[in-house]
Amino acid sequence: MSAAALEVREVSWAPRKSTQPVLHPTSFEVGAGRILGVVGPNGAGKSTLLRLLYRFQKPTTGTVRINGQDIWAMPAQVAARQVAAVLQEQAAAFGLSVREIVRLGRTPHRAHFAANGAEDEAVVARVLDRLNLNALTARDFGTLSGGERQRVMVARALAQEPQILILDEPTNHLDVRHQLEVVSLIQTLGLTIVVSLHDLNMAIGICDDILVLKDGHPQGFGPPQTLLTDTLVSRTFHVDARRRHLAPCGTAHFSFALPN
Structure with missing residues (x-):
């Protein structure tokens, strides 16, 4: 996996038939391998911005570019190979094991309904090992603790071999130990990361840059030492x-x- 540069120019988003944007024009750049923290109170527009970055919603205005290429100018499958997301909401696993959940991360690399090949299985094995999940591979995802589930969802995202990783409140509802585990993991991935956080002091500790949002408006962007x-x-x-x-x-x- 390698990191990519992310460039966001004047992106905004409003629901259809609405004249009031949820997110007003926002611009920033994240250099390859850097960690950007997005902070702000509830309703600030953090999750809306992240949805634009991982191509769940198309911006009403502006562009999102990865290494200079607009993500909406590339096929969805190609975009999914470059950007992966770990969300607050975890979909029902329907009885899938940990290994099967992580395998889903290989979907963007497969042609249509082709089965996983040897390369896919090798990637899955490496990711499981990296996140210390080997002892849980056969476990039903639904039986795991909150911290274990979060590690599995990060593993699924890493199995996509993305260049950019989007994390929406990754420490939410976790106890202190599991929060520390997630923070430690974020700092060692070597990817370009955009993470939304409620804990301002945690953001200061792990992020290279901070974007502050309030009521859908950007309040400032820059290194936490000078911005905050x-x-x-x-x-x-x-x-x-x-x-x-x-x-x-x-x-x-x-x-x-x-x-x-």
Whole structure:
């Protein structure tokens, strides 16, 4: 797997027959191998933006380009080989095993209804090993814990051999240990990653750049060290935010309180 550059230019989205966009024109670039965090309060437009990036919805305006090529100018199967997504909602597995779920990631690489070949099975085996899932391969997906399910869904996405990985709130509903596992995994994948997160301090810790959204409008884009000021965070989240630097590493950390 290799990483790709992502370029988003003036993308917006509104439901049909609606004059009010859910996402207003938004632009940013993510260099190959970098991690972009998308943050903002509920209803900010984070999930809508991600759906545009993995080609679930077509932008009302603007373009999404991977290595300079518009994703809507390429066949859907080709796009699925370049962009994979792990969503908050996990579809019913209908009795499928972990291995069978991960095999689904090879679908974009198969011709029509062809069965998995030796190369496909080799990719699946590598991904299962990388995510420490070998002991669970025969387990029914529905019997797994939340953390285990999340690892399986990431494995399915990696089996697509994408260049860009989209993660929608990957730590949501996970306990602290499984949150740390997911964060550690994100940092070692070597792909271009766009991840939406509720935890601002987690975003600071793992992301190279941050995009802040509020009410469908971009509020700022850039490195977290310079972008995330007390004023911006307080205004975006309607809280009293105070940024501190933790000794001895100097890592930034926000504390929050309700405004007076």
